[in-house]
Amino acid sequence: MFIIKIGGGKGINLKGVISDLATLNEKFIIVHGANALRDELADKIGFHKKVVTSLSGYDSVLSDETTIDLMMMTYAGLKNKRIVELCQQNGINAIGLSGLDGKVIQGKRNSGIKVREGGKTLLLRDFSGKPKSINRDLLILLLENGYSPVLSVPLIDENNFAINSENDDIVALLQSEFQAEKIVSLIEEPGFLLDKNDPSSLIANISKAELETMEQKVDGRMKRKILALRKLFESGDTTVILSDGRTEHPVMDALNGKGTIIK
C-alpha cells in the first residue's frame, strides 16, 4: 500500500497521474488538494479571505463558514469527483470521501486566535484544526473490497463540525496508521529545490538526518516544508518521493527516481 498526495495546483497533470496509477499493481490511498479551484471559485463569487493578525504578530487566514462551503464545493465536490471519474475511466474503482464521511479523518478544532480589536482582546475561533485519528477500519474495508479511497478536506472535529486542515498533516497521520512503504507527493516543482526559483537546485536525495540539519538552517516556507517532510518519518521508516506532477507520466517519473527521494 502506498500513499499518493496530489497537489491542488492548476498545472498538475491529473490524467497522467491517474493513468499511471492504473498500471501499478498496488493498493493506494489518494489525498488531494484543490487550492487553485477554490481560489478561482472564490474570485468568481467575490469572496475574499479574511486575514487576521494575532497578538503574537502572526497573520492567519480565518476559515469561516463560507470558507468551509467553498472547500466542500471545490475539494470534496468538483475536484474529488473529477478525480474519481478519471479513476473510473482508467479502471480504478475509486470512492471519494471527505473526512466527514464515515468520520474517516477526525480532527481537533484549533482553540482560536487571540486578536486585538477596538481596544479589546478577542478570541477568534474558526473552523480549522489538526487531524488526530483515522477511521482505519473503514479504509481497510474499502481497500479489501477493491475500492481505492480518494480523500480530501474538510475533516470532522470533536463536535462533528467540518474543519479545514493541512494536507501534509493528513498524509502524516495516514502514514502513522498504515506505515506505507512509500509516499509519493506530486507538486508543481521538479522536487525539493534549495532555491525555489532555480530548478537546477533540485536535490536528488536527502536522508532523514540531513532534513534535520537543513531545518535548522532555513526559515519561512522552506522550514515549513521540511517540517512537514520530517513528520512523515515520525512513525517509522518509509521512502518519500517529492516529484513533478506536471510531466506526462508523473507517477512513473516519481517511481523511476526523478524528483527528490528522502529516506
Next chain:
Amino acid sequence: MFIIKIGGGKGINLKGVISDLATLNEKFIIVHGANALRDELADKIGFHKKVVTSLSGYDSVLSDETTIDLMMMTYAGLKNKRIVELCQQNGINAIGLSGLDGKVIQGKRNSGIKVREGGKTLLLRDFSGKPKSINRDLLILLLENGYSPVLSVPLIDENNFAINSENDDIVALLQSEFQAEKIVSLIEEPGFLLDKNDPSSLIANISKAELETMEQKVDGRMKRKILALRKLFESGDTTVILSDGRTEHPVMDALNGKGTIIK
C-alpha cells in the same frame, strides 16, 4: 430499510429531517437534491442554462460540462457534505457518495437531442442519462457495517463519464433493488396537491389504481409527478409517503400520516 428522498429546495428543514432520522431504529438510504443551491451558485458565477428546442418541439436543458461541474460542487459537494455533517452531529455515521463513487449508481447516457441549427439537423449529445443499475454490494457493505449512505447525482455512464439524471428515477431504481417497505419523499408542499396553488387540495390517500386513472386525466407537471410515483410501484408493493419537508419534524410528520400516503 427505507428510502428517504430529500428535495433540493431552500425551504426543506434539513436539521429537522436528520434529527428525526436519528430517533428511528431503522436503516435507511438518503437521496437528496440541491437545485436551489445549484441555481444560486449558477447565478453567482453568471452561468446560464442552455435550453435547446428539439425537432419534435420540446425544450430541453442541456447538461454541458459546466452543468456537471456545478452539480459536483453543489450536489456532491456542498449539500452532500453538509447533510453528512448534520448526520454525524446526530449520531448517524453517514457516508456521502455520488453515483461515480464505487460506481454506486450506473446510468446510460442519453443518445442526444436532434436540433435544427443554421439549416442543418444536428445531434446534440449532453451529459445526461438514466440510472440503470446500482452497486448493491457496496450499499449492503456500508449498511451492514453501520454506515448510512447519502446519495446524490451525478451518476456514472457506460463509458465512465459523469452524467446528470432525475432523482425520481434514482429512487425508483433503488426501490427495485431493495424493495424498501416505505419511501418517504420530502418536498416543499404539504403532499400531493390536486391544485398546486391550493394546500387544501391535498389528497391524504391514493391507491396505485387511482394513480393510473389520474395519470390519464392530467398533463404537464402533474403527469410527470404521477408517472414518477407510479414507477416506485413497478417492482412490488411499497408505501410511498409524499410529505412536507418544511415542518419542525418532517420525517415524524410523514410517518404519522401527514402528507399523502400512496399504497
